[in-house]
Amino acid sequence: MRAIRVASAALLGVTALAFSAPAAVASDDDGxxxxxxxxxxxxxxxxxxxxxxxxxxxxxxxxxxxxxxxxxxxxxxxxxxxxxxxxxxxxxxxxxxxxxxxxxxxxxxxxxxxxxxxxxxxxxxxxxxxxxxRGVHAGEGGSSLGGFDLKEIGLGAALIAASVGAAYHFSRRRSGEDGA
Known part of the structure; x- marks a missing residue:
């Protein structure tokens, strides 16, 4: 029963992560x-x-x-x-x-x-x-001029790992309470 809850939480987290990525570009007829x-x-x-x-x-x-x-x-x-x-x-x-x-x-x-x-x-x-x-470089919308920032990518990965770990921890803890 616990494996089903953990798998469900992981699947829900991955789905939320996939749908939260913005659709910045589309493709035309020429590819x-x-x-x-x-x-x-x-x-x-x-x-x-x-x-x-x-x-x-x-x-x-x-x-x-x-x-x-x-x-x-x-x-x-x-x-x-x-x-x-x-x-x-x-x-x-x-x-x-x-x-x-x-x-x-x-x-x-x-x-x-x-x-x-x-x-x-x-x-x-x-x-x-x-x-x-020359124009003002205001309204960048959170984008950075230098491309990928390794600190931000690492922080994002750590936050995702922490949320998955917390979901796993709470699902294990709750299953122990159900058996008592």
Missing amino acids: HYVMSNGYTVLPATIAAGGQITLQVDRSASGCRSSVRVTSGVFDTVTIPGGSSSAVTTVDWDAKVSAAYRVTFSCGGLSAIKDLTIASGRGAGPTPAPYPVP
Whole structure:
């Protein structure tokens, strides 16, 4: 009877641990990992021949290196690691009312945004809603810039081991009380 309780507690703990991990990325049709935050196409609707601003919010996207931006409606653009935006011109032969896929790639991760082509004549780039060259690194959401921190990983592993040990201890102690 005690083995069933211990196995149940262990299974419950492993299940809770598995479901508590955040789903940070998803996969697209091409097998790339897709992130949705931190990448913007301004404006999202533009006439053929117009200029668009491609932006990367480094703190929200987590990308510190250069970002490669591709689409079927403009030439490939690279946003260097020290910059947060680039301007490009939409091709004149873009189809009116069509939605084009814009892919931001950083390492093995990518973000996909849509760009819709409107009728009319192209205009200049839309100014960024915040100063572009350097931004505040606030709102990191608990992420660290250095990647994995061995102290935090060790502390997390110790907490998990302690909770499993406590569950085992209390299940053994309770079974001894039931027999008396």
